[in-house]
Structures are given as C-alpha cells and as structure tokens.
Amino acid sequence: MRVGYLQSHPEFGAVQRNIDQFASQLGDVDCDLLVLPELAFSGYQFATMEEVLALAEPVPDGPTTRVCADLARRHRLHLVVGLPERDGGTYYNSAILVGPSGFLGCYRKTHLFFEETLFFSPGDSGLRVWDIGPARLGVMICFDWYYPEVARTLALRGADVVCHPSNLVLPWCPDAMVTRSLENRVFSITANRVGREARAGKPPLTFIGASSIIAPDGTALARASAADPECTVVEIDPAAARDKSLNPYNHILHDRRPQSYAL
Numbered sequence: 001m002r003v004g005y006l007q008s009h010p011e012f013g014a015v016q017r018n019i020d021q022f023a024s025q026l027g028d029v030d031c032d033l034l035v036l037p038e039l040a041f042s043g044y045q046f047a048t049m050e051e052v053l054a055l056a057e058p059v060p061d062g063p064t065t066r067v068c069a070d071l072a073r074r075h076r077l078h079l080v081v082g083l084p085e086r087d088g089g090t091y092y093n094s095a096i097l098v099g100p101s102g103f104l105g106c107y108r109k110t111h112l113f114f115e116e117t118l119f120f121s122p123g124d125s126g127l128r129v130w131d132i133g134p135a136r137l138g139v140m141i142c143f144d145w146y147y148p149e150v151a152r153t154l155a156l157r158g159a160d161v162v163c164h165p166s167n168l169v170l171p172w173c174p175d176a177m178v179t180r181s182l183e184n185r186v187f188s189i190t191a192n193r194v195g196r197e198a199r200a201g202k203p204p205l206t207f208i209g210a211s212s213i214i215a216p217d218g219t220a221l222a223r224a225s226a227a228d229p230e231c232t233v234v235e236i237d238p239a240a241a242r243d244k245s246l247n248p249y250n251h252i253l254h255d256r257r258p259q260s261y262a263l
C-alpha cells in the first residue's frame with residue numbers, strides 16, 4: 001500500500017486557490033492514501049467568529065468534501081483532509097475521509113488547541129476507525145497527539161494506520177509520534193503545514209513542518225523539512241501493524257491491565 005503526506009503552505013481564506021493548487025499537484029502523486037494537513041484549504045489562524053462562519057462548510061454537502069470526493073474518485077485514492085465544519089449553529093475542526101466510492105466519514109477534533117477553543121466546539125464524533133480494504137484507518141487531528149488515549153483508543157479499535165492532519169506549532173510532536181506509533185504498534189502519518197500566519201495583530205504562528213510517516217517499530221519512514229512544501233509517498237505493509245507481539249512473552253495490547261488504570 002502506498003501512503004503519503006502532503007506538506008503544504010496554504011494562504012488563509014483563499015480556499016479556491018488552495019484547492020486548485022492541490023488538485024493540480026495530485027496528478028503527479030501515485031498513492032493509495034494521502035493525508036493533508038488540518039484546516040488544509042481554509043488556513044488556521046481565525047481572528048473572528050465571522051471568519052469561521054464564512055469559511056466553515058457542511059459535511060458531506062459542502063464544496064470541499066464534494067471536490068475532494070471527486071478528486072479521490074478520479075485519482076482512485078483515499079484522502080484525509082482537514083476543514084472547518086459547520087453543523088447547524090455548531091462549528092468543528094474536522095477531517096473528512098473520502099475514497100474512490102465517495103465520502104466515507106468525518107472526525108471532529110476532540111482536543112482543541114489554544115484559540116481554537118474560541119471558535120470551535122470539542123468534537124463529538126468519537127474516535128472512529130474505517131476499514132478501506134487494504135488497511136483500517138483511524139483519524140486524529142493535531143493536538144490530539146498530546147493525549148495518548150486517542151492513539152491508544154484508535155489502536156484498540158483496530159486501526160493499522162493513524163492519519164494525523166496537523167497544523168503544528170509546538171516542537172515536540174514529531175518526536176512524540178514515534179512513541180505514539182511504537183506504543184501502539186501502528187503506522188502514523190502526520191501531515192503538517194509550513195509557513196507563518198500573523199493575522200489581525202495576533203501573535204505570529206510558525207508552523208513547524210516535519211511531517212512524518214512512522215512505522216509500528218518507531219522507524220521514521222519519511223520526515224519532511226521544517227520549511228518547504230512537499231509531497232512524500234512510501235510503501236507500507238499494513239499487516240505489520242496487526243502483529244502486536246513485542247517478543248514471545250509480550251503482546252502490547254493483551255498485556256494491558258485496565259483494572260490498574262481505573263481511577
């Protein structure tokens with residue numbers, strides 16, 4: 001299975017430009033699964049609720065989901081794409097999964113970071129795993145990495161690959177995802193963005209790049225630069241994530257002792 005990340009540099013609010021740029025790049029990409037960043041086409045640093053209202057879209061009936069589903073059909077691949085979602089009067093920082101057969105599902109970010117808390121509601125979709133045939137995919141978004149329960153829950157629910165759309169600004173995640181993969185013996189694909197946003201007099205945010213694909217044994221199969229857009233694809237065998245035995249005596253999931261963790 002060929003899987004990859006797109007490390008992009010979107011322009012805030014220029015949704016059509018950002019989507020067009022993505023669509024033109026996709027022709028050169030040969031893969032089965034491509035993960036895009038969090039808020040991939042809207043940009044990240046919202047300054048007012050009016051901007052959220054203007055840029056958030058219903059899922060699956062909004063334009064970004066429709067365009068992505070169409071691209072997934074035409075290029076015969078699966079895409080995980082972050083976007084601001086509107087559901088009635090509630091707004092979520094979400095990621096959609098689309099494939100050759102169309103829209104498959106949506107995950108709403110559980111753990112909001114910093115000023116996201118001003119504009120979005122914590123996700124209520126739960127932590128879901130989708131079986132796309134060659135692999136079972138779990139999705140978490142950016143700051144969800146800070147909560148090891150998220151990747152653990154996805155692994156317990158059968159995820160082989162954790163897809164991780166991100167807009168990272170803190171430095172620790174690229175290293176932490178090695179541990180998230182290792183402790184759950186899953187592949188992880190972190191798709192981060194690069195560039196800087198400093199909108200409406202707010203403190204600047206510099207996105208750290210360093211998108212990565214990590215194997216179940218913690219090996220970094222790919223690691224992007226800190227500053228440049230790129231699209232990287234590697235070959236993986238998702239079955240490697242189904243062997244949870246560390247040695248003949250330790251199966252990392254069966255060896256858990258939930259009774260010792262109860263509060």
Ligand code: ACM
Binds near residue numbers: 166167170
């Ligand atoms: C983040 O959750 N965008 C840091």
